[in-house]
Amino acid sequence: MPELPEVETVRRTLEKEVLGKTIKEVVLYRAKNVSTDPDEFVSSLKGKTILSLGRKGKWLRFHLSEDLVILSHLRMEGKYFFYATPSPIGKHDILRFDFTDGTSLVYNDTRKFGRLALYSETTYMVAPSYKELGPExxxxxxxxxxxxxxxxxxxxxxxxxxxxxxxxxxxxxxxxxxxxxxxxxxxxxxxxxxxxxxxxxxxxxxxxxxxxxxxxxxxxxxxxxxxxxxxxxxxxxxxxRKDEDCPLCGHKLFKIEVGGRGTTYCPRCQHRPDYPYVLAVTGPIHSGKSTVAHYFESKGFRLFNADEVAKGAYLDPMVRAKVIPAFGERSYKGKKPNIPFLRKAIAASNENKLLINSIIHPYVFHKAEEFILSQEKKQPVLLDVPLLVDAGMEALCDDILLVESSLQKRIERLQALGQDEKKMVEINKGYPLLKTEKKATYVLKNDDSIEVLFEKLDQILKDINRG
Ligand SMILES: [Zn+2]
The missing domain is CATH 1.10.8.50 (Helicase, Ruva Protein; domain 3)
Structure with missing residues (x-):
């Protein structure tokens, strides 16, 4: 989406091309993009001369003779094309100004989100949206x-x-x-x-x-x-530049969503002053994640277990108020969740799984945030989050440690415990390993003995303390 510098660049370019030109004809291909009366837009502009081009924020202004003003917002993909000679109609053309000297200016918009509107010198300042603009x-x-x-x-x-x-x-x-x-x-x-x-x-x-x-x-x-x-x-x-190294400190750049917008930042250079150091441990089931979590706990980290908090989430009245309308009265028995019913519903479709995640993940996120903020700033925190990326929890941490283990190793561990490995394989099927690997600042392969694991963890802890 064009921002102030891009719109200003468009303005400067247009200034060179169309200043002083008189409109012979306005051809409107898509009236929906004109937010004032489209007929009036077409008829009023005939015979008018472009006197100057202005801009405020991301809005362009065409100032014309007889005190007319066109407001133009390019939104996502809006573009102006200037033609010195007649040109064929483009696929996403919205509007064409034909000038008396045979040249023309076309407004083209592939996404069709752009807006044009006609005002006068005395009314454009109070046009919707435009009037709300703060200063540059x-x-x-x-x-x-x-x-x-x-x-x-x-x-x-x-x-x-x-x-x-x-x-x-x-x-x-x-x-x-x-x-x-x-x-x-x-x-x-x-x-x-x-x-x-x-x-x-x-x-x-x-x-x-x-x-x-x-x-x-x-x-x-x-x-x-x-x-x-x-x-x-x-x-x-x-x-x-998500997943690339920070140009200042070398830490991996994170990308998260803030108010629905993709946001890239460096968790080290942009560390929150109100947060202690936060490490997230994540990984598939039986990769050895809980051993890793215990290691950090023994080194003084305060543990937040996302799975446990997620299980308790159903007892929260706010969560209940969202689950019942989504899954029906049967999803609760009084104040308690009907776990077998909910399990079945979640397993039934991916939509249901996404729906429940959209209720539970923000709850867990909020609880983790509360937990982090309740700590002393010198107190390191460990978030044990199996589905870190899906829950968007990377936004809370400085580092991500992914614990991986080969399928063979995981099966061996389960067999040693006398458990059935089929269920584990089934649960791990949907684990976003590649996505998490890309985001992780540390990837720990846990296929060796516990002594080797602890040696690797000592190394990681050293590295963390250095940063
Ligand atoms: Zn940095």
Missing amino acids: PWDMDVKTFHLGLSQKKGPVKEALLDQTLMCGLGNIYADETLFASHIHPLYPASKLDGVEAETLLTNARRILKEALYEGGSTIRSYHPGLGIDGKMQSKLLVYG
Whole structure:
């Protein structure tokens, strides 16, 4: 999605191409993209001359003769194409301005989310959405910004994307700004102090200016138009670089979701000041995960067992209030969950499994967060989370330790305990091993003796203490 630098690059390019041109005809292919009256849009613009091009945040403005103003928001994929000679209609063309000199400007939008609207010089400032825009970073003062952040309920990343607080930052430059400021994307906006607010604002300005100088970023999801190639993408330090090494410290970059938006950051450089060190241990069943958990407990880590918390979740009235509408009255017997019934329902379909996860995972996440926040900052925490990636719990930790073991070894261990291995093989079928391997900062192969395992763990602990 184009952000302030990309939209400004489009504006500057358009300025060179269409300034002073008079519209002979407006051909509208898709009226839905015009949010004011489409007929009026087409008829009013005939014969008008483009006098100047403006921009606020991610909105483009065409100022025309007779005080008319076109507001244009490119949203996900909107692009302008200028043609010096008549051109055939493109597949995703929304609108074409034919100029009196034989040239034309086409608005094209593959995703069709872009918006155009016609206003006047006296009304565009109060157009829906546009009127809510906060100042751009260079027009924002630290005090107002800090006050705005302090009134936000969610994480700082969401606050940076909120165009009513400050406009212009989108997903790319919000991630870059947070990384440059050493602030964790999930850190509550309201907890930021004046110095942190100033750091954020300074970095937002600097990064946006650099991006403007480079002509924006040309990335997979957005290309500004023919002949416009931004160069900022090669200067992005975290965006689009998940699972790569942090350019500052070498730690693996994590990608999580914040308010539904993919967010890349370095858990070490952007460690939360209110969190102790948090290590997550994860892995398939019978890989030796619990032995590993006990090892860290013996070294002073406080243990949070996600499986146990998930089992207890059903007794929580809030969880119950979500499970019953989703799975029916039979899913509970009074205040207690009907476990056999629920097990059967979850096993019946993948949708049911996802549905129950969407209720239980946020509960476990919240409990883990509470547990972490209740610790002293010097107290390391161990999260024992079998399905770390599915539950989104990597957002809470500094490191991820994946414990792996060959199938043969796991079967041997079970047989030694006199247990049936078929069930274990069945349960582990859906384990997202590859996905977890990519995210893990430590991968521990546990196929040898317990002595070898402890030697490997000593090494990992040493490494953790160094970081
Ligand atoms: Zn780092």
